[in-house]
Amino acid sequence: MPARQVDAVVVGGGIVGLVQAFLLAQQGTSVLLIEATPPDAATPPDAAAEPMQQRSVALSHRSCELLSAQGLWPADAVCAIKEIQVTDKGNFGSARITARDLNTSALGYVVANHSFEQHLLQLVSAQKNIELLQPATAALVDNSHSGVELLVSSAGGEFNVRCNLLIAADGTHSTIRHSLGLKLKQHNYDQVAVVANVECQFDHRHIAHERFTESGPLALLPLSAKCMAMVYTAHESDGEALKAMPDAEFLQLLQLRFGGKLGRFKAIGRRAVFPLSLIESESQTSGSCVLIGNAVRTLHPVAGQGLNLALRDVFALAASVGQSAGPEQGLARGLTDVDVDGTGRQQRADARRNIDLPDVLAGFERQRWQDQRGTVRRTDLLARVFSINTIPMGPIRGASLALLNGFAPLRKRFAADSAGLGVPLGRRRDGRSQNKVE
Ligand SMILES: Cc1cc2nc3c(=O)[nH]c(=O)nc-3n(C[C@H](O)[C@H](O)[C@H](O)COP(=O)(O)OP(=O)(O)OC[C@H]3O[C@@H](n4cnc5c(N)ncnc54)[C@H](O)[C@@H]3O)c2cc1C
Numbered sequence: 001m002p003a004r005q006v007d008a009v010v011v012g013g014g015i016v017g018l019v020q021a022f023l024l025a026q027q028g029t030s031v032l033l034i035e036a037t038p039p040d041a042a043t044p045p046d047a048a049a050e051p052m053q054q055r056s057v058a059l060s061h062r063s064c065e066l067l068s069a070q071g072l073w074p075a076d077a078v079c080a081i082k083e084i085q086v087t088d089k090g091n092f093g094s095a096r097i098t099a100r101d102l103n104t105s106a107l108g109y110v111v112a113n114h115s116f117e118q119h120l121l122q123l124v125s126a127q128k129n130i131e132l133l134q135p136a137t138a139a140l141v142d143n144s145h146s147g148v149e150l151l152v153s154s155a156g157g158e159f160n161v162r163c164n165l166l167i168a169a170d171g172t173h174s175t176i177r178h179s180l181g182l183k184l185k186q187h188n189y190d191q192v193a194v195v196a197n198v199e200c201q202f203d204h205r206h207i208a209h210e211r212f213t214e215s216g217p218l219a220l221l222p223l224s225a226k227c228m229a230m231v232y233t234a235h236e237s238d239g240e241a242l243k244a245m246p247d248a249e250f251l252q253l254l255q256l257r258f259g260g261k262l263g264r265f266k267a268i269g270r271r272a273v274f275p276l277s278l279i280e281s282e283s284q285t286s287g288s289c290v291l292i293g294n295a296v297r298t299l300h301p302v303a304g305q306g307l308n309l310a311l312r313d314v315f316a317l318a319a320s321v322g323q324s325a326g327p328e329q330g331l332a333r334g335l336t337d338v339d340v341d342g343t344g345r346q347q348r349a350d351a352r353r354n355i356d357l358p359d360v361l362a363g364f365e366r367q368r369w370q371d372q373r374g375t376v377r378r379t380d381l382l383a384r385v386f387s388i389n390t391i392p393m394g395p396i397r398g399a400s401l402a403l404l405n406g407f408a409p410l411r412k413r414f415a416a417d418s419a420g421l422g423v424p425l426g427r428r429r430d431g432r433s434q435n436k437v438e
Helices: 016-026 061-069 112-126 176-178 236-244 245-260 304-324 357-385 391-405 408-418
Strands: 003-011 031-034 056-061 078-081 082-089 094-098 108-112 130-133 136-142 147-154 156-166 186-201 206-212 217-223 227-235 265-269 272-281 289-293
Touching: 003 016, 003 147, 016 031, 016 112, 016 130, 016 304, 031 136, 031 245, 056 061, 056 112, 061 108, 061 304, 078 217, 094 408, 112 130, 136 156, 136 176, 176 289, 186 236, 186 357, 206 245, 217 245, 227 236, 227 245, 236 272, 245 265, 265 408, 272 357, 289 357, 304 357
Parallel strands: 003 031, 003 156, 031 130, 082 206, 156 289
Antiparallel strands: 056 108, 078 108, 082 094, 136 147, 147 156, 186 227, 186 265, 186 272, 206 217, 217 227
């Protein structure tokens, strides 16, 4: 049977793949979206009935702006972060970063994963030019200058499909990346993240906490009034014990690590454990294929940047592809003026008629390099520095936090990074140069 033909295939229907498919479809691109898990496999407990069991993610102010501009923001399922308090257990020095530092209403938002995915799924399903195949998997057959061929396997059987553009959004263990022969750079932090929701005695007042402790960083993010999402980092050898520990014992441990700022920790939801590594593909593109999200890079969650960085890539990629296609090919509608990194570098359509997609993808990779490198460097530095406990690291961290708190330009810079505004020094949001974040 001859291969089917579509403009683009997106492999992986997590948040990143769903947003990417939607943006491409909005430009008139026909998209085949392939997701391995069956529709109901990922359905977590009902959000209203069991709020303590929901998983969530912190999205930056920039992610909110990008998603809102395309009608993708899940307005009902979010809680604003208006302040971030950074402390170091057992050492002096702390920092308060507020939305006022940036003159915005919030630094970011905590979003319930399941509600977000359901919201995106509904929007994707309403797009006539997206075909969602689930459960299904795709294997790479050919990747040449003229396009890509895949073998798709689903309950209905197998078929070949040819596309101009393949987007691998298939997560950390991406099989597409493996088939492309792209090598990985990897650093194991010897840590795990224990993730759960906790009920506190006091209201969170929209404050997120980042506390550095002897076994690694601990984050508490505001969810509903007295419920917070916890990311508790520990040595990898303690992961299983922390997961299996009785609730009361774990809450005691958490109280010891965090202190009494939120009163007593009263209850905890189901705990999940994730190993923590920095994993990066040596390249983001190969011919007409591009990796996106965890498929290209998996970060330590300490700064909550993985999905935020991926979303900036997703919007930039849609803009690059749309711009290159030109209006005649029906691909350049809607996304030609996206301000992806908040720098004011508006991306304009050049209305090229003959798309050389590998060239376009290489240009996209070059364009995204600075933001990607900066985000990886900051996240990796935070994860390493705040996990060292030898003297004199404690006092050095304390002094750094005191400096961060007291020195407004540094605080504003930190706030800009947290909010995903990532304004590179030397360039203003309106495109003119400057040397500080205003
Ligand atoms: C503890 C923790 C806390 C975090 N907190 C934050 C935060 O606060 N803010 C933030 O920005 N980031 C955070 N992150 C990072 C964030 O979770 C990830 O960046 C994000 O989930 C990546 O999404 P993705 O769609 O790329 O990958 P995934 O969510 O892994 O999705 C990949 C999808 O591909 C599918 N798939 C896999 N293989 C195939 C195949 N062969 N064929 C078809 N489909 C396939 C899978 O079923 C899955 O649905 C955190 C991460 C961790 C571990």
